[in-house]
Amino acid sequence: MTGLILDHIGIATPDLDVGSAPYLALGLTPEGEDELVAAQGVNVRVFRVGESVVELLAPARPDSAIARYLEKNRPGLHHTAYRVPDLDAEVSRLKAAGAPFLSDAPGPGLHGTRVIFLHPKWGQGTLIELVEHPRTHGPQAQRQGDAH
Ligand SMILES: CC[C@@H](C(=O)O)C(=O)SCCNC(=O)CCNC(=O)[C@H](O)C(C)(C)COP(=O)(O)OP(=O)(O)OC[C@H]1O[C@@H](n2cnc3c(N)ncnc32)[C@H](O)[C@@H]1OP(=O)(O)O
Numbered sequence: 001m002t003g004l005i006l007d008h009i010g011i012a013t014p015d016l017d018v019g020s021a022p023y024l025a026l027g028l029t030p031e032g033e034d035e036l037v038a039a040q041g042v043n044v045r046v047f048r049v050g051e052s053v054v055e056l057l058a059p060a061r062p063d064s065a066i067a068r069y070l071e072k073n074r075p076g077l078h079h080t081a082y083r084v085p086d087l088d089a090e091v092s093r094l095k096a097a098g099a100p101f102l103s104d105a106p107g108p109g110l111h112g113t114r115v116i117f118l119h120p121k122w123g124q125g126t127l128i129e130l131v132e133h134p135r136t137h138g139p140q141a142q143r144q145g146d147a148h
């Protein structure tokens with residue numbers, strides 16, 4: 001597939017301030033305000049690195065995926081995320097090839113994105129997320145606008 005961009009890497013941390021230390025030391029600064037993504041039960045802080053961001057994830061609920069992850073693993077790299085221009089088309093394409101998605105359909109992600117995850121076994125041990133950013137112009141933006 002063409003046009004794939006490494007959108008972000010997700011880092012699990014019990015605390016956003018503690019988890020920020022290495023990125024601040026590298027000279028990065030948080031982009032925007034921290035955000036609660038309620039659908040995923042996480043508080044999020046991002047550090048931009050070129051076209052990609054480091055996405056720091058701290059649990060907002062004990063039953064969230066990040067809380068469960070931190071019960072079993074040390075803080076650190078949790079997932080990699082790839083930006084796609086048309087998420088529904090990409091999900092259909094991969095489903096037809098038998099890819100095991102962790103949900104039936106994409107859900108809400110950070111900053112108005114739509115996201116969906118593939119099982120880590122499919123990623124050969126890496127949890128992979130696909131992301132579609134909201135369009136600011138064009139026919140799909142019109143359709144999205146119409147839906148609201
Ligand atoms: C900020 C919002 C959004 C964005 O906009 O970017 C996000 O990034 S939210 C990020 C957090 N949300 C998610 O991760 C959602 C998807 N994840 C899940 O549904 C679950 O975490 C999981 C992957 C299905 C695992 O569920 P869990 O209940 O913890 O089950 P297990 O512990 O039994 O794990 C099963 C299996 O998978 C391995 N595993 C789990 N997590 C990871 C990981 N991050 N990377 C690699 N491998 C992982 C785990 O070791 C188990 O393996 P086996 O023991 O070999 O079966």
Ligand SMILES: [Co+2]
Binds near residue numbers: 009010079081129
């Ligand atoms: Co993510």
